[in-house]
Amino acid sequence: MKGCTSDAMSGDADPHALRHYATYPERGWFVGAFDEAALVACYANVSPISGVGLIDGAGTNEAHIALSVVIPALAPGNAAYLAFARRIDDDIAFHRQWDPARSGVAELHWSGELGLLGASGTARLVALLRQRFAFARDARWSVSLDWRVAHDETLLDTLVLSGFAQLELRGGAAPTQRLDDIGGGTRSSALSPDVGEQGPMDAERWRLPELVALARTHGFASVGTVLEYGAGPCGPRGVAPGAPRSPGTLQTLDALIAARAMRIRLQTRCTRADVLAERVALVERLHASGYVQLGIDDYAQRDDPLVSAQRFGRLVCKPFGLSSRATRCVVPLGPGAIGATADTYFQHLEEVPSVPVRSIAGRKVYAPGLRGWRLSADDAIRRTVIQSLATNFFIDRQAIELAHNIEFSDYFANEIRVLRRCANAGLLSLEDDFIETTDAGRVRLDNLCGIFDRYRHLRHTWLRSLAGTARTLEPLLMDH
Numbered sequence: 001m002k003g004c005t006s007d008a009m010s011g012d013a014d015p016h017a018l019r020h021y022a023t024y025p026e027r028g029w030f031v032g033a034f035d036e037a038a039l040v041a042c043y044a045n046v047s048p049i050s051g052v053g054l055i056d057g058a059g060t061n062e063a064h065i066a067l068s069v070v071i072p073a074l075a076p077g078n079a080a081y082l083a084f085a086r087r088i089d090d091d092i093a094f095h096r097q098w099d100p101a102r103s104g105v106a107e108l109h110w111s112g113e114l115g116l117l118g119a120s121g122t123a124r125l126v127a128l129l130r131q132r133f134a135f136a137r138d139a140r141w142s143v144s145l146d147w148r149v150a151h152d153e154t155l156l157d158t159l160v161l162s163g164f165a166q167l168e169l170r171g172g173a174a175p176t177q178r179l180d181d182i183g184g185g186t187r188s189s190a191l192s193p194d195v196g197e198q199g200p201m202d203a204e205r206w207r208l209p210e211l212v213a214l215a216r217t218h219g220f221a222s223v224g225t226v227l228e229y230g231a232g233p234c235g236p237r238g239v240a241p242g243a244p245r246s247p248g249t250l251q252t253l254d255a256l257i258a259a260r261a262m263r264i265r266l267q268t269r270c271t272r273a274d275v276l277a278e279r280v281a282l283v284e285r286l287h288a289s290g291y292v293q294l295g296i297d298d299y300a301q302r303d304d305p306l307v308s309a310q311r312f313g314r315l316v317c318k319p320f321g322l323s324s325r326a327t328r329c330v331v332p333l334g335p336g337a338i339g340a341t342a343d344t345y346f347q348h349l350e351e352v353p354s355v356p357v358r359s360i361a362g363r364k365v366y367a368p369g370l371r372g373w374r375l376s377a378d379d380a381i382r383r384t385v386i387q388s389l390a391t392n393f394f395i396d397r398q399a400i401e402l403a404h405n406i407e408f409s410d411y412f413a414n415e416i417r418v419l420r421r422c423a424n425a426g427l428l429s430l431e432d433d434f435i436e437t438t439d440a441g442r443v444r445l446d447n448l449c450g451i452f453d454r455y456r457h458l459r460h461t462w463l464r465s466l467a468g469t470a471r472t473l474e475p476l477l478m479d480h
Helices: 036-044 078-095 114-132 153-162 186-190 200-217 249-258 273-288 305-311 377-392 397-404 413-424 439-443 445-450 461-467 473-477
Strands: 065-071 105-112 135-146 166-170 222-228 263-267 291-293 298-301 316-318 321-323 330-333 338-341 344-348 358-360 363-365 370-374 394-396 428-431 434-437
Touching (some): 036 370, 065 114, 078 330, 114 135, 114 153, 153 200, 200 222, 200 249, 249 273, 263 273, 377 394, 377 397, 377 445, 439 445
Parallel strands (some): 065 105, 065 330, 135 166, 166 222, 222 263
Antiparallel strands (some): 291 298, 358 363, 428 434
């Protein structure tokens, strides 16, 4: 492929901009033509999903796998749980037909509606997974939990006793009723009586530090959270661009730091740069408090294992988030779950076929519907570049050339022209074989990654300004 020139900076592309780049391409471009035959081919050529190596993986075998379990919104009652458990068991049987999915488990991640699953459903699902899989002694168990049900101490205790050590509190709609309905209605006990008069983001800020502290008292080794900033999709009317518009966000961040949140992810639903001043203020406060930037939106305390992995360029982007562990594949379980091998991403459809497809292990199994994406050579090159920039904040051009047999300056000739504009604007430095972001560039890291993104909307105002005559930082930050 030496001498090839990328065509990513020409023509039309999907209008949706990527932000986190955990999957590249993102799931919006997965295709239904990806079927079981395609999955078989991917499992047949599995190589470890990893960075350049492991830094904290003593005792971790690269032949191990990661499990990503998604809990759907369940109707109340035991019948709903039994139907869900049957689907998980079918998914397990389906994937374990192939050797890679039979390996020991080094990582387990849960997400979805655990509040509806409840404590008893959680314990039963953990028992099912332990029955079906062998877990490594030092396996990492993590869970993403809606903050509105994180007050449920029975659920927290069950998660800790089951083996979960890492908890992330995220926003989302509050469940109205759980499977086992422990302690009555969840919403009324989760929020104060006057929360109904506040916006959802204000309520979240009011509860998050307290819930982080509560989770820590229940024994989670690491408690992180998602902190939203900005006042909405486009912000309130009458607010001047560039003015901080959520005066409680900095105070909430201070409270989260005081509660010793291990990881904090900054998130906004606004796509305009007039919330940039607020983001800059939050980032400055995090840096002043000793937090280290891990990715586009992720920050962690210095003693977090992911920080050690990043220091050696060994962070791994998996569909469920950042990791420091090499695994053969990510096996998805549950509706909407995303799996991955080194060169493929695939997702379970919400619905399953109504007719069992085959007999596996002596019983009829309903195979999950699939869609996915097999990376082309160009996709693989771009993923390497984007994820290095997103997690390590630099690109080693020589390493990319050796790994993919290309001439970087030829292959990315169009992108380098844009990068020079970024360098003039103070967003990055171009020195010899390294492209490295500056502090200002890290605030706009998603945009810098987007320069190498073949599928991003190429007529974006921000990219047009870079390709034009802009020379100072301000014009680049006026419109996102």
